[in-house]
Amino acid sequence: MTYNRLLDALSAESYERLRPHLIPIHLTQGTSLHLPGDNIKYLYFPIDCLLSIITIMEDGATMESGIVGNQDVLGVSAFMSGSLPIRTEHVVQIAGTALKIDAEIFRRIFIQDQLLRQFFLKYTQAFIAQISQTSACNRLHSLEQRLCRWLLEAQARTESDHIELTQQFLAQMLGVRRAGVTQAAQKLQDNGLISYSRGHINVCDRPGLEANACECYRIVQEEYERLLFKK
Template sequence: MAPEDFARLEPHLEPIALQLREVVIAADAAVDELFFIETGMVSISTAHDERRIEVSLVGSEGLVGAVPVALDCTTTPHVHFVQLAGEALSIGRDALCAALAESPTLRRLLLRYVHSLIVQITQTAYAHASLSLESRLARWVLMCHDRTEGDELVLTHDFLSMMLGVQRAGVTLAIQNLEGAGRIRAKRRRIEVLDRAKLLALTNGSYGTPEAEYARLIEGA
């Protein structure tokens, strides 16, 4: 973000704590507040009959609530909830929209981020439709690893079953298979990444495209 654009936002940013499993944007509720993630992760998921399936992740690279606000929508059908506790900077919708109206460079940056997030969602659809459970798990582990300091990830089997859209028993078997191949080490409520290259080899192209788009459009801007 250009220094002059950050200066527009800075007076309106409020530090907040992100609590595990906290819903920061509810389905079909007004998106009045957005969140720049400092640490932690927020999941964007579909919700039907109390069942959630994750469609994308936002960490310190992104802005929670970006899609509906950038596209001038007041609500979203997706649930945004904290998958990994941390900290964020919140900003009101009106303050962000005022800054976007004043700054073409800030609006362009936000739309580029929205594009990269949409690419991530389409890759998730491809993974769910085409890949084995182990491949999908490898992709999510890599994505979480990108957004976490160190090699240990706080990922419970319950969260993983939601992320992958499968029963908990399937997650347990997939973790055992990845661990047996030396890709990860499973611990209580944690997964340690041992070999990213081996995980990447399992993803069949479902990991890498959104990351490359983000690097090209945001980091290279």
């Protein structure tokens, strides 16, 4: 078991093709793995870290457009579009461990192994669903609902109730002012759903978070399960 759900869901034969090329790595919070204009040199399979795909506007404003954890891989464009440069920034949001693999090696195995190729094409469909749902969520739902969704995503993808993340960084991910995140987080804490101190958030009541979140978290999780993990 690698504790990355994608790798664990592969056939034994497909995983053995990848295994010799997977390199364990520790990722530090705030590190930029790729910048706009970069070519993808490595793909990353998170184990207990959390990565963000960040869209940057011309005025410098930022918004998280995708979240990558232990049921994901960072670097889809490496096998979907080859060596074309990306237009987003990829940032380590929560520190932890991952497995990385050279993009050229992964692309070669992707082309050669039909079962692996079919699986990662289904993953790409699930990830596009996540990005699309996140875009709609950012436009249509309240900050409190979006914060609940994000905390559920982070808890599920790191399998930890403890999240080390400053409110300033979280505000950048959600595309809002820090004061808004502070107010929303305080309301969640007053209702016993989370506890937080400087740089630390603890999920105290996951069912309560689910009840206060919008439908977006559930919809995305159901799509991942349907496409990738349903037995």
